[in-house]
Amino acid sequence: MTAPGGELLVFAVLTPVLGILLSFARGGRAAEAITLALAPVGLVLAGFVAWLVAWSGAPLVYEIGGLAPPLGIALRADGASATMMVVTALIVPAAAFYAREKFATPQGGESRSALTFWIMLQAIWAALNLVFLGSDLFNLYVALELLTFAAVPLVCIDGRPETLAAALRYLLFALFGSISYLLGVALLYGGYGTLDIVLLGQKIEGTPLVWTAAALMTAGLLAKTALFPLHIWLPPAHANAPAAASAVLSGLVVKGSFFLALRLWFYVLPGLPIAAPAALLGALGGCAALFGSILALRQARLKLLVAYSTVAQIGYLFLMFPLAAAPAGGALGWSGGFMQVLAHAFAKAAMFLSAGVLAEALGHDRIAQFGGAARALPLTFLTLGLGGLSLMGLPPSGGFEAKWFLLRACAASGQWIWAVPILGGGLLAGGYVFRILAPALGDGEVKVKASPRRSQELVALGLVVIALALAFAPENFFEFIRIGRPLAGGGAS
Amino acid sequence: MTPSVLAGLVGAALVGLGLYGLISNPHPLRKLLAFNLVGSGVFLVFGIVARRGAAAGFAFDPVPQAMVITGIVVAFAASALAVALILRLAAASGKVTLDPRAWTKPGEGGQ
Amino acid sequence: MSVLAALDLGLALLVVGVAAWTVSARNLFAAVVGYVAYGLLLALVWVRLYAPDVALTEAAVGGGVTGVLLVTAGKRLDALASAEIGAPPGRGLKIFAGALAALVAGALAWVVLTLPSTPPSLAPAAAEAASGPGAGLGNPITAVLISYRSFDTMLEKVVLILAVLGVWSVGADAAWGRAPAPLRKPEPDGAMILLAQVLAPVGLLIGLHIFWVGADAPGGAFQGGALLAAMGMVAMMARLMAPPRIDSRKLRLALVAGPAVFLVVGVAGLMLAGHLFAYPQNFAKPLILFIEAFMVVSIAVALPMLVSGPPDGGAK
């Protein structure tokens, strides 16, 4: 079953793992150098995997140790995973490049925050690649744990008590999520004797065991993805982390557990009638989109506002469940949901990096005191504004493209109810983006403590440009994302 | 009732007890204890799955048992990280509460 | 009811009772004591499930090392006497928690009772693979851990390294590079020193024995490593040994050794056996023991470091 080039999948995971081991053993400055040196390798690997998948039009599979599932473990790259790998390979190096000054290692020594940051950043990369490639539910549990152990220390890297409390709350939610997921895995093994996603997808039936397992796994993944009402850990955690870490956490890490929820419902359970649970997930997503936006409107600090906006944007992602599961317009829903994942990843990473530049330059991030800041930091506010454009869903942006697809899916499947959060959330997003920009574009004189670093501003701008450029994604890009996705009722498209 | 069914019921009870403690107990160290109870309940479910899978001359299916061994080590690592956070939090602030209200100071900004 | 069934039932009730006690006890310390007792009882349950490997791991890691971790945490938390705890839960939260817990436990019990009557199993597949990828290992669990699901095992070692770094990263900036606080500060009693002097060497032998027989009998790298870790902590608690500085090169190499050797051998498998993480037929068993030996080192070092906590000194 192993296809030529399948080794690349293992290497995509092993490369950052090797980086972690070397960085930890060597210590000191080596951690940064190794991270930056391996970043292009990771990008090339991701690009090559994507090319192989596109070229063959079929998923790329590698059976580790030459041992086929169910006894062995396989890695499997389909269109969706290859896309996510490329996104990760763009955003993680951008965050790394951005963070070079803040996490520079002192001459001839080793610092706590620098070593932690560089190693954990590589760990997030390794974990995400495994999340996207894993084809065995227990292997994916290990990936989720890697992700948790990498993300939590990043939240409290500056050591203030409120960051420690945020990290602890995050850890407890994440642990609850992992153990709940693992319980579902145990039940599925008890029912079918395999944890391979493809094999399970062929055998699965709508028994109480399967529904209980699905409910437990989904609950765990929702806690990790911070879907309303399990979102309370996210804003303090993402707002308190250093900007480069926030960008990765908000842009990528929450998408990891979301991706597994997609895997579970659309790859493991595709043959089952999932309309009712999908509608429930959609309803939670709709609530999150509205509720998160309203809370974002009320925040006094920019980073908290951006973090609450993540809560809202995660809500849109879950509209994918009812829309992509519908027999009519399912493909539109799938494309729209995926576009939302990509657009949000780039836009949110750019906005967090900009918020970091801003906080560094002004010495604070209180929105009320932004008066006239746009004149002092034009590039940063341009990035914030363009990112906001995508969050609102105005053209030309990936966010607009995503909402356009989702609305067309609503129309095609007759589920007009989901148009309410899509449009309402967009309006509210307009409100909170306006709240950032209005004072900054208005009168006033801000004191700039330190002039912003041009390189950091450009990194953020580059990411937001990608978020906008997604609007011009060609039709065959959406076909690529669908490679290897089982259709409801069996068969692959 | 076979031992494995009994152990499965014990596992279910442990998960329930732990979940209750995890939600209702405000002290983070007690939450951690409760999390470990949930964990061992989940491992017991793996255990009965393994025992039921006795076949081909094995008294158990080795795959779930191996997963439990991996899981126990990961759960311990998680406990250690949580303990480190709790102790540091208590030392730095004199508080070990997770109540978000204890940590938000209105109007507070900056990095 | 046969004698054995009565024994099982008694054990089951006991486990659940002690668990309920640890959840409900008022006093933090009493709850921790209950948890240690619980770990012991759980090891007995695992033996009844024909899982001596898991029983050993549970006794050493789940009960023993976790117990010491929690006791030490309670002690250090007590030392910060002023630590303010959050408000006690309201009635509404308790009812919600109770209802949710009952729902989950009930659903789980129902599913356990209705598991398929012909249980699926990978045991036949594992038996069939025993002479091939299983490399003639007599202990199928070792074969699963090091061969069939080697990728999981290697990454789980990486999780341990991240956990160690995560624990360290919680310390103060000024303390970076130093050693964690010793597990015991006051001068130990003669009896404790004697106990450690007897236990640690015997434990070392037993731990190595359990690792060594692990290829063919219950035991292996996890169980042996965990026992060695426990013995290291015994020596630390009697102050026969102090935690090393965290920037020590030897310490870092010991922690990395397990996953690094695993990774190198795994990649070499591509050349030697045609697949990543495959072992060449003829010398698979020595290779597996080679990997396991380094994993024992990593586990034996990582667990005590996780219990010891972040580097000490500097700030405050």
Added chain:
Amino acid sequence: MDEFLLAAAGVIVLTVAVGLARILRGPDDVDRLMAVQLLGAGGIAALLLTAYATRVPGVDDVALGLALLAAFAAMAFLNHLDASEGESE
């Protein structure tokens, strides 16, 4: 004979379980600790008896492990007792 071994194991588990009431009653942490020590010894005895009656392989190694760990938690507790009085921590 196997039945006898199991019955003996059952009686031991039952007895030390009753002894666990000391965990509930306390009054001091030391009393709780003693109850756990008793449980440890009883647990090992019951484990050996069951193992010899049901012939589960590898249980003697589990018993060895438990015997090694019998004093483990107790040492940590006693450390706590020593540290909580007087000595600077």
Added chain:
Amino acid sequence: MSDLFSLVAICAGVFFFFAGTVGLLRFPDSLTRLHALSKADNLGLGLVVLGLIPRADTPLAALKLVVVWALALVSGASTAQLIGRALRRGRK
């Protein structure tokens, strides 16, 4: 013959566990309870091990039984002494 030996030894072991528990529950103060406890875990486990030795399949298994008992003995004696000392200093 060996069955009879096992029977007697194990019964005696069970009795000591029983006695130890009664002591732990009924004795008035911690020091006397400690006394009862050390009887139970040393003699109780010792007698059970003694009763099982004739039933061991291999010499190695018998050796392991003896080591189990020896370890329990060392641990029990040392912790009893440590607990006693802690009690005498009024730390509990």
